Amino acid sequence: MSATNLGWGHHYLMCPPDHFTVEYAINPWMTADEPVDPKAARDQWGGLVGAIETAGGKVSTITPDPDLPDMVFTANAGIMADGVFAPARMRFAERAREPQLAAQWAAGAGYEVAEVGAATFEGMGDALPFRDRLIAGYGQRTKLRAWSELSENLGWDFTPIELRDPRFYHIDIVFSPLNDRSALVAPSGLTSAGLRTIKSVVPDPILLTDDEAQSFSANSIVVGETVISPAASPRLRRELERRGFTSVIAPVDEFLKAGGAVRCLTLPLDIELGVELAQIA
Ligand code: ARG
Numbered sequence: 001m002s003a004t005n006l007g008w009g010h011h012y013l014m015c016p017p018d019h020f021t022v023e024y025a026i027n028p029w030m031t032a033d034e035p036v037d038p039k040a041a042r043d044q045w046g047g048l049v050g051a052i053e054t055a056g057g058k059v060s061t062i063t064p065d066p067d068l069p070d071m072v073f074t075a076n077a078g079i080m081a082d083g084v085f086a087p088a089r090m091r092f093a094e095r096a097r098e099p100q101l102a103a104q105w106a107a108g109a110g111y112e113v114a115e116v117g118a119a120t121f122e123g124m125g126d127a128l129p130f131r132d133r134l135i136a137g138y139g140q141r142t143k144l145r146a147w148s149e150l151s152e153n154l155g156w157d158f159t160p161i162e163l164r165d166p167r168f169y170h171i172d173i174v175f176s177p178l179n180d181r182s183a184l185v186a187p188s189g190l191t192s193a194g195l196r197t198i199k200s201v202v203p204d205p206i207l208l209t210d211d212e213a214q215s216f217s218a219n220s221i222v223v224g225e226t227v228i229s230p231a232a233s234p235r236l237r238r239e240l241e242r243r244g245f246t247s248v249i250a251p252v253d254e255f256l257k258a259g260g261a262v263r264c265l266t267l268p269l270d271i272e273l274g275v276e277l278a279q280i281a
Contacts, residue, residue: 003181003204003243008129009222011058012266013074013105014049017041021069022258026092027169029259041254045072048228048250048265055223055248060269062105070095073260074267075172076125077102079134079150081271086114086150088123091141099123102267111269117149125170125264129271130177130201133157137171139164155275159201161194168213172263176218178227182206182243184220186213206239219261221268230261 020041022030049059064071071077077099078087085106087099103113121127126137127147136158138144147158161171168174168189175198176184186208187195199205208217212233220229227245229236230252237247252261 003179005179005224006129006177006222008268008271010056010224011060011268011270012052012221013062013077013080013102013269014045014059014266015062015064015072015074017045017072017255018064019066019069020064020072020255020258023069024094026094027259028167029256031257034257036254036257044250044252044254045265048252048262051226051228051248051250052221052223052266055226055228057223060109062102065097065101068095068098068101070258070260071098071101072255073125073258073264074102075264076123076170077267078106078123079121079127079156080106080111080124080267080269081129081134081156081273082275084112084114084154086116086154089116089118089120089146090122091120114154117146117153119143119146119149121146121150122170124267125172127158128172128175128177129273130159130183131180132273133159133201134273135171135175135177135198135201136160137163137175140166140169156273159197161197162191163189163194164191165189169259170264172219173216174213174218176220176222176263177202178206178222178240178243178245184208184218186210186218188213204243206236206243208236209233212236216256216261219263221262221266228262230256 174189
C-alpha cells in the first residue's frame with residue numbers, strides 16, 4: 001500500500017538562539033560540564049533554517065527573551081492546529097513565561113489563541129499528529145489530565161502514551177510521524193502498553209535502537225519528502241530511503257547540551273486536524 005505524505009510540516013516557528021545557554025538543569029542532558037558555544041549554536045540554528053528552506057519549507061521567527069535561555073525550543077510553547085494556538089503550561093518555573101510570549105506572537109500573526117486548563121502540558125514536545133489524532137506523551141513533563149482537558153475544550157483527539165524514561169522526557173524524543181503509514185519510534189522511552197498502542201495506530205513503524213534514540217534521531221522533522229534529523233545511522237538512512245524519503249542531517253550538538261534537537265527547535269504552524277473551534281459547544 002502506498003503512503004500519503006504528511007499534509008503539514010511546511011511552516012515552522014523558530015526562535016533565534018541569541019540568549020541560548022544551559023544555566024539550570026531540568027532534564028538529565030543538561031549539565032554544567034560543557035558550556036554552549038554561542039557562535040556554533042548560531043551557525044547550527046542557521047543551518048537548520050537553511051535545511052528547512054532547501055526542502056521547500058518556510059520559517060517564521062519569534063523575538064528571543066534574554067531571561068529565557070530555553071525559548072529556542074519553540075515546540076514546547078504550545079499546540080498549534082487548525083489555526084488555533086493552545087499555550088502550554090510548563091512544568092518548570094524557569095520556562096513558565098515562554099507560552100505567554102508565543103501566545104502574543106500567535107495573536108499578532110492572526111491565529112486564534114485558546115483558553116487552556118490548569119494541568120501541565122508541554123506543547124508539541126508532547127503531542128504530534130498521526131493522521132487526524134495527536135499522539136500525546138505523559139508521565140514525565142505532561143500530566144495525563146491535560147489531554148482530556150484539551151480534548152474537551154478544543155475537540156482534538158488525543159491518544160495518550162505513557163513515557164517511562166527521564167532521558168526521553170517528551171514524546172518528540174521517541175516518536176516522529178513520517179507519513180500516514182510510518183513513524184520513527186524509540187521503544188526505549190515507552191512502556192510496553194505505550195508501544196503496543198503506537199503499533200496499533202502506526203502500520204509501518206521504524207523502530208530505533210537505544211543508541212539511535214540517545215542520539216535524538218527521533219527528534220526529526222519532515223518537510224515534504226525530506227527528513228531532517230540531528231543524526232541518523234546508515235541503517236536508519238536506508239530505512240528512510242526505502243520509504244521514498246531523502247535523509248538530511250542538520251547537526252545541532254550545541255542544543256543537545258540542553259536536551260533538545262531538530263523537532264524541539266521547530267513549532268509546526270500548518271497542522272490541520274479538521275476540527276472547527278466554532279463547532280465545539
Ligand atoms: N531544556 C529544555 C527542557 O528541558 C529542552 C526542551 C526540548 N524540547 C523538546 N521538545 N523535547 O525543557
